[in-house]
Amino acid sequence: xxxxxxxxxxQAPPVGGKLHGVSLSPFVRKVRAVLAIKNIDxxxxxxxxxxxxxxxxxxxxxxxxxxxxxxxxxxxxxSVIAAYLERAVPSPSIHSGDARDYGKELFWExxxxxxxxxxxxxxxxxxxxxxxxxxxKPDESLISRSLDEMLPMVFDxxxxxxxxxDGADPSKLTLGNLAIWSPLVNLEHAGVEIDAQRWPGMAxxxxxxxxxPVLAALLEEERAALAxx
Numbered sequence: 034x035x036x037x038x039x040x041x042x043x044q045a046p047p048v049g050g051k052l053h054g055v056s057l058s059p060f061v062r063k064v065r066a067v068l069a070i071k072n073i074d075x076x077x078x079x080x081x082x083x084x085x086x087x088x089x090x091x092x093x094x095x096x097x098x099x100x101x102x103x104x105x106x107x108x109x110x111x112s113v114i115a116a117y118l119e120r121a122v123p124s125p126s127i128h129s130g131d132a133r134d135y136g137k138e139l140f141w142e143x144x145x146x147x148x149x150x151x152x153x154x155x156x157x158x159x160x161x162x163x164x165x166x167x168x169x170k171p172d173e174s175l176i177s178r179s180l181d182e183m184l185p186m187v188f189d190x191x192x193x194x195x196x197x198x199d200g201a202d203p204s205k206l207t208l209g210n211l212a213i214w215s216p217l218v219n220l221e222h223a224g225v226e227i228d229a230q231r232w233p234g235m236a237x238x239x240x241x242x243x244x245x246p247v248l249a250a251l252l253e254e255e256r257a258a259l260a261x262x
Contacts, residue, residue: 049074053089054098055081056255057161057222059150059215060111061099066211067115069247071122078102112142115208127208137199138209145212149191152183157219165262180225188232196234203241206248214242218252222259 052068052075054061068075080089080098092100093109100107101114108114119127128135156179159171191213195201201210217227217239229236243252 049076049103051076051078051102053078053080053092053100053102055079056251056258057157057219058082058098059219060097060146062215062218062251062255063211064099064101064111064114064118065251066206066215066248067118067127067208069251070125070127070206071118073118073122112146115142119208125206127206127211129205129207138207141195141199141201141209142212144195145216149187149213149216152187153179153216153220153223153225155179156184156225157223160223161219161259165259184220184225188227188235192232192234196238201234201238203238206245210238210242214239214248218243218255222255 050073052061052064054064054077056062056065056077065077080100082098085093089100092102092107095109097109099111099114100109101117102108108117115127128138155172155175159173159176163169164171195209195213201213203210220227221239227236227239242248
């Protein structure tokens with residue numbers, strides 16, 4: 034065995050760490066789901082967007098949550114953290130199938146982190162962050178634009194491509210599934226229900242995945258926190 038391979042073989046997987054972020058962030062939620070699936074202990078360190086100090090900026094050059102910390106080592110970005118955790122603790126895996134399936138999962142994670150979050154982010158921010166947390170009047174025009182113009186197009190794509198073409202299986206806790214599921218949780222928190230007549234596959238996907246014990250526990254924790262506002 035080469036020295037490099039011996040080092041890899043003897044390197045211990047992470048036994049715990051700190052996750053810097055806020056639980057209602059879809060990016061943080063995705064990583065929390067991966068940590069729960071892999072049974073990795075961690076402490077959630079609350080970091081509110083817009084209230085980040087110099088120490089956090091030094092850990093996250095893009096000034097975004099989450100950041101994973103182990104001892105004196107840190108790693109930013111939810112996709113990067115998920116990839117690291119999969120490499121460090123391979124079982125149980127958040128990937129399934131062959132190389133093409135793996136590629137699809139990476140794409141749907143990217144789709145969720147950009148298109149889906151962009152389409153629904155205003156609804157969550159206005160109805161939950163602004164109205165419930167900050168006690169301010171929400172901007173209904175931004176909510177209407179998301180609900181009437183942006184989200185329907187995204188749900189049409191997800192129904193046709195993610196569900197029907199790629200056959201998303203809500204019984205599997207794969208990275209692609211987790212990435213799509215997480216922003217949908219924010220929409221549920223904001224009172225948005227997926228129309229089961231127009232998007233039956235997406236409605237079933239979200240309902241079934243949310244009932245998985247690992248994810249249901251995260252949901253209950255967040256619902257309880259929001260109930261206090």
